Amino acid sequence: MYGGGYIYDDPNRSRQQEEQLVDDPVKLAAFEARITRGEKIEPGDWMPAEYRRQLIRLIEQHAHSEVIGALPEGTWITRAPGFKRKLALIAKVQDEIGHGQLLYNAAETLGKSREAMINDLLSGKSKYSNVFNYPAETWADVTVIGFLIDAAAIVNQVANSKGSYGPYCRALERICYEESFHLKQGHDAFIELATGTPAQKAILQDALNRWWQPIMHFFGPPDKVSSHSEKLMQWKVKMASNDDMRNQFLDAYVPKIWELGLTLPDPSLKKDKETGKWEYSDPDWELFFEVIKGNGPCNKERLNVRKWAEEHGRWIRKALMREDERARTALPVA
Amino acid sequence: MNESLDPRVNRLRLNNSDGSFTIEEGENWNVFEVFHQEKRGAHHEHVGCVHAPDANLALIFAKEQFGRRKKCVNLWVVRSADILAFDLEDEDMFANNPDKTYRDASGFKVMEKINKFKAQSK
Numbered sequence: 001m002y003g004g005g006y007i008y009d010d011p012n013r014s015r016q017q018e019e020q021l022v023d024d025p026v027k028l029a030a031f032e033a034r035i036t037r038g039e040k041i042e043p044g045d046w047m048p049a050e051y052r053r054q055l056i057r058l059i060e061q062h063a064h065s066e067v068i069g070a071l072p073e074g075t076w077i078t079r080a081p082g083f084k085r086k087l088a089l090i091a092k093v094q095d096e097i098g099h100g101q102l103l104y105n106a107a108e109t110l111g112k113s114r115e116a117m118i119n120d121l122l123s124g125k126s127k128y129s130n131v132f133n134y135p136a137e138t139w140a141d142v143t144v145i146g147f148l149i150d151a152a153a154i155v156n157q158v159a160n161s162k163g164s165y166g167p168y169c170r171a172l173e174r175i176c177y178e179e180s181f182h183l184k185q186g187h188d189a190f191i192e193l194a195t196g197t198p199a200q201k202a203i204l205q206d207a208l209n210r211w212w213q214p215i216m217h218f219f220g221p222p223d224k225v226s227s228h229s230e231k232l233m234q235w236k237v238k239m240a241s242n243d244d245m246r247n248q249f250l251d252a253y254v255p256k257i258w259e260l261g262l263t264l265p266d267p268s269l270k271k272d273k274e275t276g277k278w279e280y281s282d283p284d285w286e287l288f289f290e291v292i293k294g295n296g297p298c299n300k301e302r303l304n305v306r307k308w309a310e311e312h313g314r315w316i317r318k319a320l321m322r323e324d325e326r327a328r329t330a331l332p333v334a
Numbered sequence: 335m336n337e338s339l340d341p342r343v344n345r346l347r348l349n350n351s352d353g354s355f356t357i358e359e360g361e362n363w364n365v366f367e368v369f370h371q372e373k374r375g376a377h378h379e380h381v382g383c384v385h386a387p388d389a390n391l392a393l394i395f396a397k398e399q400f401g402r403r404k405k406c407v408n409l410w411v412v413r414s415a416d417i418l419a420f421d422l423e424d425e426d427m428f429a430n431n432p433d434k435t436y437r438d439a440s441g442f443k444v445m446e447k448i449n450k451f452k453a454q455s456k
Binding site for chain 1: 338339340341342343346348354355356357358359360361362363365381382383384385387388391398399403422
């Protein structure tokens with residue numbers, strides 16, 4: 001999927017490991033021309049240092065989000081209502097971890113080792129999606145996550161799958177394929193609660209009210225505040241602006257929520273017929289940045305669980321690594 | 335005291351753990367490339383990679399990652415570092431020589447000869 005195992009190979013490891021402080025202007029022009037022609041950039045290819053840096057950051061954060069995102073949902077595996085829902089949730093959580101693996105591999109092709117990425121996650125240096133720093137308090141929360149957060153993730157992933165870095169695009173293609181199952185099972189559980197007993201409707205509405213703000217946060221700050229550079233758009237690292245993605249999400253999913261007789265906790269939410277854009281009240285962006293900084297309700301808990309898994313899994317990782325394989329440990333990547 | 339909803343946190347009292355923890359380089363095993371075969375007799379196609387401590391476990395991980403959705407009859411794994419390939423910068427040596435038309439079906443103009451023969455024998 002990432003193409004070219006030879007990039008891991010010691011004698012063949014390309015010279016790009018050497019620090020590239022200044023981009024060669026001739027190579028840069030050729031690189032930009034390739035992107036303009038719609039070509040994909042592959043692991044061994046020359047790329048500007050900033051392109052490499054931004055892509056590592058992006059793919060790594062995405063990988064962390066998949067793995068950490070499994071935690072609030074995983075919490076409910078033991079308490080899922082019914083055997084079928086439990087099986088579906090187990091399958092979904094397994095997928096998310098698998099997505100994390102695919103993405104870590106894609107990020108590794110850019111030259112950062114998996115160990116370094118996990119260490120940066122555990123130390124708090126690398127971020128992951130903010131929504132996973134809130135607790136899943138009831139089964140309805142899992143339902144809202146399974147339907148709406150996954151829907152939001154798909155909007156983002158479909159956009160990114162048209163980006164310029166080959167390994168990331170190929171990983172996302174596979175991820176989107178599996179993600180469509182997640183969306184379906186989330187939507188199914190959502191409808192079941194929405195069309196159920198008054199108590200079921202009530203917990204769903206309650207969960208929706210609590211999750212609406214994190215969902216609005218999902219695509220990041222408004223374009224007028226966000227610092228994404230034109231360069232990243234031109235290099236096809238960032239594929240759509242935050243506001244555009246948010247609008248696309250609202251377009252597709254707000255009608256699906258309203259048709260079930262549910263409400264959203266924003267009185268100014270409505271679509272402007274003329275512009276085709278949604279109007280909404282700004283969610284609390286200060287809270288958004290506070291949670292990014294690590295002060296959300298579950299930041300510490302999520303990292304502690306992740307840290308525990310690494311720390312207590314070490315003995316088995318070591319026990320499984322055969323002596324001769326250990327001696328042949330390959331340094332991953334370009 | 336501990337209000338977490340995660341059973342692991344309560345059971346393991348994780349909220350108390352605060353120490354830092356670092357993974358050693360190479361601790362997460364080797365990378366293996368995975369090749370997926372859709373039906374018997376088909377080519378094995380490269381679909382991605384897994385991290386595994388050895389080839390046998392790489393097969394098991396590959397089954398979990400790549401064999402659980404689409405049709406699959408077999409998988410191959412090979413350690414990424416064992417693959418030998420040309421340098422990407424030497425790509426131009428694969429350029430085709432357009433003069434060597436004798437290696438190509440389009441290099442044989444039989445109809446021209448047949449038509450010429452037919453014209454002559456009239």
